[in-house]
Amino acid sequence: MASKPRIGVFICHCGENIAGTVDVTGLAERIIDYDDVTFSTDYEYMCSDPGQNKIKEAIEEEDLNGVIVAACSPSMHEETFRSAVEEAGLNRYRCEIANIREQCSWVHDGDGSKPTEKALRIIKGAVEKVKRNIPMEPVEREHSDKCLVIGGGVAGIQAALDVAEAGNEVVLVEKEPTIGGHMAQLSETFPTLDCSQCILTPKMVEVNQHPNIELMAYSEVKDVSGYIGNYSVQIENKPTYVDPDACNLCGDCEDVCPVNVQDEFNQGLTSRKAISIPFAQAIPSSYTLDEEACLGLNPLRCSKCADVCDADAVDFDQSSKFIEEEFGAIIVATGYDLYPKEKMGEYGYGQYEDVIDGLQFERLLSATGPTRGEVRRPSDGKVPKDVVFVQCSGSRDPENHNSYCSKICCMYTAKHAKLYKESVPDGNAYVFYIDIRAGGKDYEEFIQEVQEEDRVLYLKGKVSKLKKVDGKLRVWGMDEIAGERMEIDADLVVLAQSIIPSSEAKDTSRKLNLNLGQNGFYKEAHPKLRxxxxxxGGVFFAGAGQGPKDIPDTVSQGSGAAAKAIEMLSKPTLTHDPQVVEVDEDLCSGCGLCISQCPYDALEVNSRGVAEVNEILCEGCGTCASGCPTNALSLKNLTDEQLTEMIHAQIGD
Amino acid sequence: MLKSVIKMEFEPKLVGFLCKWCSSAGADLAGVSRRSYPSNLVPITVNCSGRIDVSHVIRAFRDGADGVLVSGCHPGDCHYTSGNYKAWRRVALLKHVLEDFGMNPDRVKLEWISATEGDKFAQTVKEFTKEIKELGPGPYSNVKERE
Structure with a gap:
């Protein structure tokens, strides 16, 4: 600071949240004696309008040139207070937050003297920092107007359509040969019982026809570099060995193909050929040759599909295409998988053919499924007369499986039981449940209808084991309400398998530098407000990759992510945090050690033999500053001097 | 007059360098979830654990700290891609140096604490405080063991 520091310290009571533990008035009285502090006060709610006005008034009346707000975490109100300080004519970086709530008053109890002492130390550190902060202005930069959407399930479809409608170009990348995701596999949707494909496929077609959307199916994001507004992305478009423009969907290739493999779209209940289309309404509307299953893409070994194709669409010479594009924003909609069946040994899953998961049952119910919508069990094709549905299979079981609730299983199990009873009116449906969670519009009414009108027997209790006895699947469980052990001989058991993040989540999080929560779902910027x-920056989430959710929530989040992306892309320029590294050329020896430390390629040794920082690329981590052997690099507003003085203020007596 | 000797428990002074994205957010979560822990550790939030240089840790000891915690994002999760790996190496090196100078390397602790690990943050501070209490005052401690 050029002129002598005049720091004001404003201590927030946060009602009783801080004042209940920390002696706020005492703090204000003590901090005024600290070097360069010329004003201090405490107030009930510093973030309120009157609270902010106190700061603005004091800046003017007391001629302050630095402000400390000792309050909640900077993640809550740093922006609020910096804006207030700016309104009073100071640079926003003349304001620092001393976090004395989350990191002090909320975690310490006792007689109050210890938390008060700690709060004082935190404030002193902040004073030392703010008085050395330099004024900074945001760095302006250009950005790409394009948006990348990763994942073509209903979340990605909705997001892509919304962004495209706003006038921005979109590239939608889907790893499977078709978009549609899990929603395309579902029979009907709860609680309205709309046919899932019937409401989804028009949207899929819309994606395909939209002039602003470029659909890249059977593709993967290989590499991402850059930063908000300017992401450079490499996408691999895998070969389908079929020209989609030429393919007329006659299906002759499929008829002659000699290779049978498990059909993923039908969840392994049927087989498909090595050359196949996932389902009739798939988008892009074309066949895909599965190169792993194919006899070898070698015309000498087998070329039946190519021989029979009148349209000459089969092309064994295709290879991966790599596309590099610049994007301003990225929407991540990688969706979910089901908890692996290998882990559900106690329910015989994977061991008995007639123990299936919810998605397999969806395929059995679906008019486009392997049984054309008739409920027939996998082992022998018989219509099952006793069906047991097991909720929370792999969910809410912290000892053995996932501890969280998968959110949608109560509802889809009720739907399954209802549709089963409609298909097999003389059959018996039993549902084992821990609790029924039907929080959603018209959801509870749906559950009641299933329980009362469809005569589905709901049994509160967990299933302990399952074994094949005399050709039946014997299910041992509890009916806690009757207080009885239950034994049901079932023909078919449907497990409401836990929802887990899709297998790409981890890889995607690495490539895009995203955080994952403890259960592997993407971690949002704020669980409530963001x-x-x-x-x-510039990366948004849509759908179940961020946490289990049903279709309405997924679509809402798709639109929400799109709105956020549009908000960002519609700005003429983006602003970059000015807290970057600067070089003291007198100290720099040009050794270049900093270059290898920088994860953003933001440093180079220039023609004058000294390090130079690209302020647009620098993200301000400060790693290079700590690694510089001559102390030539420093991170603005977190310099070595600032850290040293903060340490001294916080630890010294 | 009743003569009594009250042995005051040694209350170590600890500095915690917390990265802003993971560990400070984890400490915030400990606060939001009201996980209580001893008040001995005073936090200093930095952008990245990679910002922490051995000289900062040594400075803390020189100023009288009895223990220093450096905490960043889990390996692979660094907001800045790889700053935590730099911190990892620097702390490992520093521990060797401290040992050479006759200081117990356990006075420096490196811990990966994510934004979702409020419990782990509270537990780490609890354990670290206990460990340093057992080790006693640091070489430049300005906390006197009083009787």
């Missing part, structure tokens, strides 16, 4: 944003 649910669709990631902590990486």
């Amino acid at each position: 649910p669709v944003e990631s902590l990486t």
